[in-house]
Amino acid sequence: MNAQTVTDCVLVLVILLNLGMLAVSRLASGVRLFAMQSLLLAFLPLSADVLEGESPGVHALVIAVGTIAIKGIVIPHILLRIIRTGEVHREVEPFIGFTASVFVGALLVIGSFGVATRLPLPTSPISTLIVPVALSTLLLGLLTLVSRLKAITQVLGFLVLENGVFILGLLLLKQTPLLVEMGILLDLFVGVFIMAIVVYQIRREFDHMDTHLLISRKES
């Protein structure tokens, strides 16, 4: 088990978690799968350094810690809180069925493996799987985004999409300044925060409307 095999296993697990997110029927398990995926991804910048035979640099460490803190802990926590406290229906309610969306997802994965081999890259990637996995994570995130009914699952799809961007960013880890990565994480955090508030508001509106109707019925 060298670092190369470990990296490959992590990337394959990332795809499996993506497909798992399409298959689960409970919102909370979907969020947990996303948290697991982000934790796995956090180790990739470290492994990129280890593969080049150096100890992990500050740059990679900061990105790893930031990813674990924001995407692995804070964001899942916010989402789980919304699901728990808000009386939202806990099921996913897909537009296309679970089996069908897993199959479409698998086709997208195969497609991105096919496309990835033809893409010219500026630098040689740490693993041949990086580009196909990044593309398929992007596409599967997009699929989750468009094929699910709930506001929460749409947030989830957006987050998975961002994970894809993160994997793609690993290609240029050495060339990008730290500030850019941190900026993306911050944007993401603020985005989820705002969406959480919006989701909360939607629910409150509907709750309010419901109780109002009930009261008026009683009075009449």
Place this chain on the structure above:
Amino acid sequence: MTALRGIAAIPEAALVLALPPLLLSFVVKTKAWFGGRVGPPWLQPYYDLYKLVNKGVVFSTTTTWVFRAGPIVNLAALLTAATLIPVLSSDALLGFAGDIILVAYLFALGRMFTVLAAMDTGSSFEGMGASREVTFGTMSEPALFLSFIVLAIVTKSLQLSQMVGPQLYASSNSIGPAMVLVVGALLIVFLTETCRVPVDDPATHLELTMIHEVMALDHSGPDFAYITYAAALKFLLLGSILLHVALPHPGWPRWIDAPLRLVELIGLAVVVGIIESSMARLRLNRVPLLLAGATVLAALAAVLTITRSTA
């Protein structure tokens, strides 16, 4: 050398034929242990078979020859498959390039005749069981074939006994994560085809929820003995395909290889027992999702191996 090989194969073949009911006994004993019971005696499946063989047969008047042929064709197909599949040692009795397709379709032939025999009785329960069996069979077949494709690419061979064993062991370091996916897919296929818990419950007592058992309701006497034995044999054969892929042995001498494989088969039976005691079967409409998952795992493994081998 070939004569010597032939003589060495006789005790092994005898063991392969005698083993299947004992493996089922291991599953039953594990489940009994989980339930805090003693369970039936170790040789109970053999007693059952003996009892059934000595009984008479009753045929319904609505049935035709298809009903009588069902159990026999099923058993014959599985016995033929047994000659092509490496069970204890990693080379099978027979083999030729492309025999994986024959093996897969021998399983399919056995299933087809069981299903036809079930439909021949005209019972609505059996028709329902047949419908489910065929649906799940159709969905597990792509997973099986995609797994075979991965093995064929890795070992560059189309003969089942060449696709496992030392050839697979030699290249198992270079394949990486794809092999784990194939093992996962094959495990799901194994549990589906042998009618084990997440898909079907062999101990269920409700005709409405049965899949495999319901198709055998009208068979009696020796015919039912054939069906029971064929189910046990299928467990052994698919289980050994799974084990040969999951734990490939480097060409060890036969006297280490075969006993070790036997221990692994017993281990697999215990694992099946643990799975059966620790989880409930899936809702029928969730089963296709599980099988789709197996197909997707195998497809992903195939894509990974293809990218790896062209890069």
